[in-house]
Amino acid sequence: MLTSAAVQEVKEHGVVYKKDESCAEITDVDTVVIAIGVRANTxxxxxxxxxxxxxxxxxxxxxxxxxxxxxxxxxxxxxxxx
Incomplete structure (x- = not known):
């Protein structure tokens, strides 16, 4: 789990993200769950x-x-x- 990061790109088997002004990549990924802020839609x-x-x-x-x-x-x- 990685919190407070901004997803830059979702690849076939990885995710490129930015956290604290530096970019990195997580590889060998088969599932990505993105949980972001929510607001009511009425x-x-x-x-x-x-x-x-x-x-x-x-x-x-x-x-x-x-x-x-x-x-x-x-x-x-x-x-x-x-």
Whole structure:
């Protein structure tokens, strides 16, 4: 795991990144997971406010961005209510 680094390039088997003003490469990589800052995206929810049906918003589109666990929990609870 590498934190506080900026990905410069993802290659077939490696990642070039910049951290503390210097670039480096990690090789022999088969999976890359990029976790970046999040913010709520309420555009779709807001566009459906005048609809004639019930809209249930969960996860990052509802109120504020959340971690993955909370988004999954909200989706599960909404599914039960339907």
């Amino acid at each position: 555009v779709l929810e807001e566009s459906l406010t005048d609809c004639d049906f019930t809209v249930v918003s969960v996860g990052d589109c509802h109120e504020r961005a959340k971690n993955g666990y909370r988004g999954i929990q909200e989706g599960y609870e909404a599914g039960i209510r339907i």
